[in-house]
Amino acid sequence: MATQTFTIHYFASASSYTGKNTETLPAPLKLSLLFSELESRYPGIEEKVLGSCGVSLDGEYVDVTPAEEKGGDAEGERVIEVGSEVAIIPPVSSG
Amino acid sequence: MTTKDTPLPAHLDPKTYPRTQHDESKNIHLTLTYMPLDATIYLSQTSSPAAGANTLFLGTTRDTFEGRSVSQLSYTSYPPLTLKTLKEIAEAAVEKHQLLGVSIAHRLGVVPVGEASIAIAVSSGHRAAAWRAGEEILEACKERAEIWKREEFVDGGMEWRANADRDAEGRLRVAS
Numbered sequence: 001m002a003t004q005t006f007t008i009h010y011f012a013s014a015s016s017y018t019g020k021n022t023e024t025l026p027a028p029l030k031l032s033l034l035f036s037e038l039e040s041r042y043p044g045i046e047e048k049v050l051g052s053c054g055v056s057l058d059g060e061y062v063d064v065t066p067a068e069e070k071g072g073d074a075e076g077e078r079v080i081e082v083g084s085e086v087a088i089i090p091p092v093s094s095g
Numbered sequence: 096m097t098t099k100d101t102p103l104p105a106h107l108d109p110k111t112y113p114r115t116q117h118d119e120s121k122n123i124h125l126t127l128t129y130m131p132l133d134a135t136i137y138l139s140q141t142s143s144p145a146a147g148a149n150t151l152f153l154g155t156t157r158d159t160f161e162g163r164s165v166s167q168l169s170y171t172s173y174p175p176l177t178l179k180t181l182k183e184i185a186e187a188a189v190e191k192h193q194l195l196g197v198s199i200a201h202r203l204g205v206v207p208v209g210e211a212s213i214a215i216a217v218s219s220g221h222r223a224a225a226w227r228a229g230e231e232i233l234e235a236c237k238e239r240a241e242i243w244k245r246e247e248f249v250d251g252g253m254e255w256r257a258n259a260d261r262d263a264e265g266r267l268r269v270a271s
Contacts, residue, residue: 007104009104009106009173011171011173011241011243012171012243012245012255013255016255021103021104021107022104056173056175056176059175059176059179061176085175087173087175087176089173089176089241090243090255090257091257091258091259091260092237092238092239092240092241092242092243092257092258093237093242093243093244093255093256093257093258094170094172094201094212094213094236094237094240094242094243094244094258095154095212095213095233095236095237095244095258
């Protein structure tokens with residue numbers, strides 16, 4: 001059992017799909033590996049939910065696209081550190 | 096919804112609300128609350144002797160969606176992002192329209208049908224700016240504010256709504 005973790009919050013369709021509002025996952029984790037990590041825990045989530053979601057890391061929106069897909073190099077890629085707070089942000093519906 | 100393994104996170108715990116933000120220099124007031132919205136409070140926050148125009152928008156919950164009867168609606172938010180987004184929206188409107196005050200309040204948790212889920216009060220020197228800014232602020236909130244509506248239907252089932260699917264007149268947006 002990993003003792004080093006980060007917290008991840010799910011909202012709306014993401015919370016329905018996972019059946020959870022929040023959980024902790026092993027840290028550190030490369031940001032670009034977040035979606036595949038979630039896919040391995042919740043098969044189908046990437047296509048059905050995450051494709052239309054934003055991601056925040058410690059209160060800031062971040063890009064989770066792997067560097068190689070963007071034509072960049074993998075160095076300097078962001079990492080979700082121990083104790084960080086991640087949130088999966090589905091399309092919003094206030095008002 | 097049941098939470099497995101972990102206690103209720105703070106942002107879903109009504110006891111951690113209301114959460115408010117106030118920028119005195121721009122006269123911006125932001126409120127996220129599980130209590131009923133009180134329009135007179137938001138109007139009094141923005142009005143001043145210099146303001147000749149004060150508009151108030153109240154969005155209230157409807158009892159149907161595409162002909163299906165809605166039994167209950169509820170909202171959740173993620174304040175670390177929501178308050179930041181509302182602040183950006185209010186600041187942009189103050190700057191663009193030279194407003195004298197903006198108050199944005201959103202109710203969370205269960206909102207009984209017919210009650211207000213969002214209140215927007217805007218004050219300006221003259222009416223055109225207040226009308227326009229009120230509409231722009233509402234549309235920006237609907238597009239960007241990190242708040243989610245869940246509709247439960249009388250015939251069973253529940254759905255998370257997405258504003259991007261509908262325009263300001265409630266019409267389904269067709270992907271272009």
